[in-house]
């Protein structure tokens with residue numbers, strides 16, 4: 248089973264998951280595509296070898312949750328959004344003690360490990376075999392987001408779990424092993440280091456200014472306007488000032504909220520349409536498209552708080568991080584966010 252190891256130098260965690268090396272990914276769902284299949288993909292015709300297509304429900308572990316028609320049965324066709332455990336999980340929920348696996352004695356300073364406890368779920372966005380978010384309908388994306396909320400609300404009831412990251416890997420360079428458009432969720436018994444850093448910075452800003460860092464940044468970006476890609480009644484899309492990647496895009500709710508799972512259904516439908524259109528523009532930047540999408544929301548341990556503000560980050564995989572980036576943690580971005588925002592605004596039309 249996967250193991251969680253602590254890095255004593257940077258005080259961050261690494262998941263060692265050898266079971267994931269057995270993933271069939273390369274063969275499943277990425278079968279060589281004929282011209283007829285390419286056309287089928289645009290309209291979403293079922294793919295016989297795709298484990299996420301209706302009729303192939305037996306290819307995945309049993310479903311945890313599905314939005315489906317009244318007359319349909321679990322693990323059978325008739326669903327609109329379907330949640331299943333990841334077949335090759337990096338985290339496992341049913342862990343038998345002992346939880347501690349590290350070394351005892353003086354060496355325990357360096358060798359701390361425990362089973363990687365948590366939930367690793369796959370959310371199949373649509374029964375249609377489409378490969379991009381742009382090919383989804385607004386209603387499908389809204390249903391997907393409401394299912395994500397349901398899963399977060401259910402998982403936070405498990406007292407062991409501290410945080411969940413919801414993300415998408417799209418395209419091979421984005422790390423996808425199955426092309427049928429889907430989302431993943433990993434809930435862990437620790438808060439990942441990037442979220443810890445965001446929280447620390449947001450808390451310090453609030454202590455000094457008595458205002459939310461993100462709310463203030465939203466106001467500043469709207470005032471300058473040059474990095475704003477789109478705006479709806481409730482949301483703002485920007486290429487952030489210190490974008491690490493070319494065409495990096497953030498989607499922020501204009502109304503302050505710390506926890507994504509608590510936003511009302513009316514806000515979800517605005518968010519779905521806005522996010523889907525914004526991502527569809529990112530998908531036009533390269534063929535085949537490749538990017539990652541992730542949702543940063545507050546850890547499970549609190550009710551609404553004033554200083555943290557949930558948001559979505561979309562990271563296109565157009566360039567490859569190399570020696571300097573890996574060695575320094577400092578990104579080199581060849582496209583300024585101001586230029587990127589102008590291109591994305593033009594694509595949005």
Ligand SMILES: [Zn+2]
Nearest residue numbers: 297300376427
């Ligand atoms: Zn499929």
Ligand SMILES: [Zn+2]
Nearest residue numbers: 459462503556
């Ligand atoms: Zn805020």
Ligand SMILES: [Zn+2]
Nearest residue numbers: 445543558560
């Ligand atoms: Zn973030």
